[in-house]
């Protein structure tokens with residue numbers, strides 16, 4: 383037989399030099415990223431002209447490929463960890479977790495079953511227990527699983543809720559969420575094949591919270607129609623405004639009505655580590671399931687989401703299938719096979735980064751970072767309240783603040799204000815100096831800052847407002863010239 387030379391290997395020396403180059407690049411990036419521009423812009427044509435080619439039949443020099451990637455790929459991505467990335471939910475990340483991810487990938491650890499990697503399964507159990515304690519879930523009975531992100535955690539939650547509450551027949555099942563729920567909630571529901579008629583989107587009240595009264599009405603009417611209310615999805619920290627739904631009341635309704643109570647805390651959940659956040663999260667411990675997203679405000683690099691459940695058996699009852707080829711590795715029930723607790727079989731070792739970063743920095747440093755973020759947003763709010771140019775549209779809530787340019791000495795129409803604020807956002811992004819996009823609140827176009835990066839300073843913020851002001855004056859002039 384012919385010797386196989388295709389082993390996809392580098393020599394030991396080549397591996398070292400290749401790896402050191404990558405570590406050097408990552409360290410350099412971490413040391414200098416705050417001084418660079420956060421925003422990358424590129425059209426399909428531009429990206430095609432850089433990268434589009436046929437798969438090469440012959441390989442090339444590893445360093446050459448690496449340098450091309452560092453030069454062209456890494457530079458053409460917006461940096462969500464940048465202190466002036468204010469939009470969506472930023473991903474501040476941290477270097478220890480970055481290296482942990484590198485280790486997990488380097489050893490290619492299979493984090494599906496106990497037998498393959500007892501230590502990986504144990505670290506997932508341990509870190510999930512840390513989270514259970516943080517959120518006040520029962521430590522012994524509770525459980526959970528790490529997922530790729532909040533969307534998958536929400537999907538896992540709805541699958542579980544449906545299995546436990548409806549069994550096989552969900553033809554009459556109805557699910558409730560608010561109009562401020564994250565799009566991944568409705569996406570999960572639709573993925574699972576629920577019809578439009580089975581989904582109740584309840585309007586929020588003036589403060590953008592789940593309206594308890596409307597929910598009660600809706601559940602009662604559905605029961606009268608012979609339908610089966612089975613799941614309520616609340617949000618602890620909406621993405622738009624950071625608003626926390628009335629969790630205590632919603633928990634009571636769920637209990638009384640025997641409905642699965644899911645809370646989506648993908649964005650806001652981590653706030654519980656701070657004093658102010660803890661107060662806002664009251665009632666979160668009553669959820670049957672809770673989504674948190676460590677790759678947001680727990681400072682982990684992508685991808686890492688998490689679903690916590692009040693009763694871990696609900697996960698195993700939902701996701702355990704017994705194919706013959708997994709028979710030999712079952713083990714006992716304390717030795718958890720995470721493939722029995724969620725959708726994935728083969729899974730990367732996500733727990734490692736959470737474990738290593740928490741061990742390295744300690745919970746206190748996480749608490750301090752989150753407290754800093756919440757205080758910073760409040761400071762921005764007072765700054766805006768004291769300004770003649772800016773209007774606070776929605777107050778600082780869990781490090782999110784919504785505002786718009788609306789000078790007191792001018793009387794712009796709503797339409798003009800929309801135009802001005804849209805313009806400011808577009809120009810700021812175009813300048814690449816800050817990522818600051820708009821959202822819509824009560825029909826108004828507003829600017830939104832999500833301040834969960836502990837490296838963001840007040841100067842980053844005032845610089846950005848100076849920039850906004852410059853573009854505001856620009857569009858004001860244009861509007862004036864048209865009169």
Ligand SMILES: *Cc1c(COP(=O)(O)O)cnc(C)c1O
Pocket residue numbers: 471530531532533534536564566617619620621646647648649650675687
């Ligand atoms: C970000 C977010 C999600 C989705 O999480 P991904 O990690 O992006 O999949 C779900 N819910 C809320 C409230 C979010 O902020």
